[in-house]
Amino acid sequence: MNAFESIPESCDVVVIGGGPAGSHVSTLLAQRGFDVVLLEKARHPRPMVGESLIPHFWKFMDMSGVTPKVEEAGFLSKAGGITVWNGRIHQFSFRTFGYNRPALHVERDVFDHILLKHSASCGTQVFEEINVTGVDFSDDKPVVQYSSLQGDSRGSGRIQCRYVVDASGNSTVLAKQFKSRQLVAGKRTFLGMWGYFTGNNFVGEDGSSYGPESVGKVQPVTFISSHEDGWAWHIQLRDKVSVGLIINTDRVKRMGKKEQEAYFLETVHKIPYFRELLAPATYLEDSMAFRPDYSFYSTKLAGKNFGCIGDAGAFVDPIFSHGIQAALYAGSMCAWAAESSLGRPDRAENYGRLLQTRLRQHYGFSRSLALGDYGGDGVDPALVIDLMKSMPLVELEMMLVASDISNRSTNFHEMARQAGFMEDDFAQGVMSGKAKVLESLNV
Numbered sequence: 031m032n033a034f035e036s037i038p039e040s041c042d043v044v045v046i047g048g049g050p051a052g053s054h055v056s057t058l059l060a061q062r063g064f065d066v067v068l069l070e071k072a073r074h075p076r077p078m079v080g081e082s083l084i085p086h087f088w089k090f091m092d093m094s095g096v097t098p099k100v101e102e103a104g105f106l107s108k109a110g111g112i113t114v115w116n117g118r119i120h121q122f123s124f125r126t127f128g129y130n131r132p133a134l135h136v137e138r139d140v141f142d143h144i145l146l147k148h149s150a151s152c153g154t155q156v157f158e159e160i161n162v163t164g165v166d167f168s169d170d171k172p173v174v175q176y177s178s179l180q181g182d183s184r185g186s187g188r189i190q191c192r193y194v195v196d197a198s199g200n201s202t203v204l205a206k207q208f209k210s211r212q213l214v215a216g217k218r219t220f221l222g223m224w225g226y227f228t229g230n231n232f233v234g235e236d237g238s239s240y241g242p243e244s245v246g247k248v249q250p251v252t253f254i255s256s257h258e259d260g261w262a263w264h265i266q267l268r269d270k271v272s273v274g275l276i277i278n279t280d281r282v283k284r285m286g287k288k289e290q291e292a293y294f295l296e297t298v299h300k301i302p303y304f305r306e307l308l309a310p311a312t313y314l315e316d317s318m319a320f321r322p323d324y325s326f327y328s329t330k331l332a333g334k335n336f337g338c339i340g341d342a343g344a345f346v347d348p349i350f351s352h353g354i355q356a357a358l359y360a361g362s363m364c365a366w367a368a369e370s371s372l373g374r375p376d377r378a379e380n381y382g383r384l385l386q387t388r389l390r391q392h393y394g395f396s397r398s399l400a401l402g403d404y405g406g407d408g409v410d411p412a413l414v415i416d417l418m419k420s421m422p423l424v425e426l427e428m429m430l431v432a433s434d435i436s437n438r439s440t441n442f443h444e445m446a447r448q449a450g451f452m453e454d455d456f457a458q459g460v461m462s463g464k465a466k467v468l469e470s471l472n473v
Contacts, residue, residue, distance in 0.1 A: 032157050034178040037187060041065040041155070043368055044174045045195040046162045046204075048074065050354050051340025052197030053145035054361035055368075057094040060153035062369055067189060069160040069176055071201065074146050075139035079224050079319065081265045081272050082108070082252045082351040083136060085129040086425060090358035096148040103144060106268055107132035109235035109249040111351075112471070113435045114303060115256045119468040120435040123235060126464050127428050133351075135250060135265050162203050165194055165336070172335055192335065193368045197361070199341040200321065202328065210330035212408065214401065220260065220347070221282065223294050223320035224274030230311035231473065232266035239307060239473035245269075252351060256436070257301050261349060264304060270314065271307075273298050276347065279322060291318045306473045325401075327393060327408040332385035334371060334378035337364040344393040344408075347400040350432045356396050363388050391417050398442045399433055411445055418449040426451060431464045 045056045048070035060066045091097040110123040110133070124133055150156045159179040163186075166173040172194050177186040196204040205211040231239040233253045240248045250266035260276040275297060282290045295313060299305045327344040331337065339360035341353070367385035371378040391413040398414050418426055430451070433442045 034180050037157050037189060040190040041067045043193045044189060044191045045197055047197035047199055048146045049142055049199055049340060050145055051357035051361045053149045054094055054358050055195050055365045056154040057149040057152050058365035059368060066154045068154050068156045069162055070158045071161050073158045075143040078138035078142060080353055081135050081138055083134045083354050084351050085124050085131055085133045086355045087358060088131045096145060099144050099148055103140060106135040107249050108135050109251050111252045112233055113254045115436045120465050121237060121468055122431055122465040127424050135267055137267055164207055192372055194336040195364055196338040196342045197340045202342050204338050205328040208330045210328045211326055214325040220276055220325060221279040221320055221322045222274060222276050224272060225294060225318040226270045226272055226314045227308060227311035228270050230271045231307045237468050237471045255301055262301055294318055303471055303473050331389040332382050334382040337367055337385050339364045343389055346397045349400050352396050356392060359392055360389055398445060399429055414445050415449045418446060
C-alpha cells in the first residue's frame with residue numbers, strides 16, 4: 031500500500047506476506063502496540079484460490095475486530111457440504127452441529143483485501159510489491175532483506191526487527207532458506223488445477239440443482255466428488271463458480287499450458303453431476319491456474335525470534351476447507367508467541383519451542399484429517415490426540431463426520447479412538463446422526 035521509499039529501517043515485527051495468516055497476526059500485534067511492518071509480494075486485490083470457509087473462522091474475525099467488514103461484504107452463505115465419493119453420497123448441514131453463524135463462499139481477492147486493509151487501519155505499515163529475498167538471523171535482531179517489484183522504484187533494502195513472521199504462502203521464504211521444506215511422501219505427488227465458469231448450475235442443501243437466477247436466494251453447498259485420479263470441487267460464488275481438480279502430477283507435467291487447459295476442461299465435464307452442472311456454463315478464458323506438488327510440511331516452524339504460519343509452514347490437501355481456519359489459528363498462536371518473546375527476551379527460546387509444538391500439533395491434525403492412511407508425514411500422533419482432547423466437542427464432531435465421508439478416515443479415527451471419542455454411543459451418534467446418505471442428486 032505504501033511506497034517502497036517509505037519502508038523504515040527498523041521495527042518490532044516484520045511479517046512476510048499479506049494473506050489471511052499474515053494480515054491476522056499483523057492486526058493482533060499492531061492492536062497490542064507493536065510496530066509492525068508487513069511486506070507483500072503481490073498487489074491486492076490479487077487472485078487466490080480457496081474460496082470455501084467453515085464456520086470456525088468467525089471466532090478469529092471477532093478476535094481481530096474485522097467481523098463487521100466481512101459481514102458488509104455480502105459473501106454467499108453456504109449451508110454445508112455434499113460429497114460424492116466412490117459412488118456414496120453424503121450431505122451434512124452446519125446447523126446440525128449447532129452453528130448459528132454461516133459458513134461462507136468468498137471471492138478470495140476481496141476477502142483477503144478486507145483483512146489486509148483492516149490490518150493497515152489498525153496500525154500495520156503495509157508495503158506491497160515487495161519481495162523478501164532472505165532473513166539474516168546471525169544477530170539477536172534479524173535483518174530482513176527485500177527488493178522492490180514496483181516499476182517506478184525498483185531497488186533493494188534491509189529492515190532490522192526483533193521478530194519475523196513468515197506468512198509468505200507457497201513461497202515458503204524461511205522454509206526454503208532453512209532447507210526444512212519436505213514434500214509429503216505419499217504414494218503419489220499431487221497437483222491442484224482450477225478455473226472459473228459463469229452461467230452454471232449449483233447444488234443446494236437439498237441435493238437439487240439451481241440455476242444462476244437462484245444465487246443469493248438458495249444457499250449453495252460446497253460440492254465435492256471423487257474421480258478416477260483424485261477429487262474435484264465445485265464452489266459457487268456470487269457471479270461465477272470455482273471448479274478445481276486434485277490429480278496425479280504425472281498426468282499433466284509434460285503438457286504445455288494449452289494442453290493442460292484442454293485436459294482440465296475435458297476432465298471436469300466428464301465427472302458425474304459436474305457435467306450436468308456445467309452443461310449451460312461458459313468457461314472464463316485463461317482462468318485456469320495450478321499449484322504443483324502442493325502437499326508439504328516444514329520441520330522448522332518456529333524459534334526464539336521467528337514463526338512460520340499459514341501455507342508457509344505447511345500445506346495439505348484442501349479437501350475439508352480447513353486451510354483458512356488453520357492459517358488464522360496459526361496467526362493467533364504466533365501473535366501470542368511474538369508478544370511473549372518480545373516482552374520476556376530471557377524466555378524467548380521457551381516461547382519459540384512452545385510455538386513450534388503448537389504449530390506442529392495443528393498442522394498434524396490437518397494432515398491426519400486430509401491424508402488418511404496414505405500420508406501423515408511429520409505427524410506426531412500424541413500431539414494430535416492431545417489437541418482432540420482439548421477441542422470444543424462440536425468442532426471435533428464435524429471433523430469426524432467430514433473424515434468419514436471419504437476413504438481417508440483410518441488414521442484420524444484411530445487417533446480419535448485413542449482420545450476416547452470413538453466409543454460406540456458417541457461414534458454412532460456422530461456418524462449416523464450428523465450426516466445423511468442420499469440415494470441420488472437431482473441435477
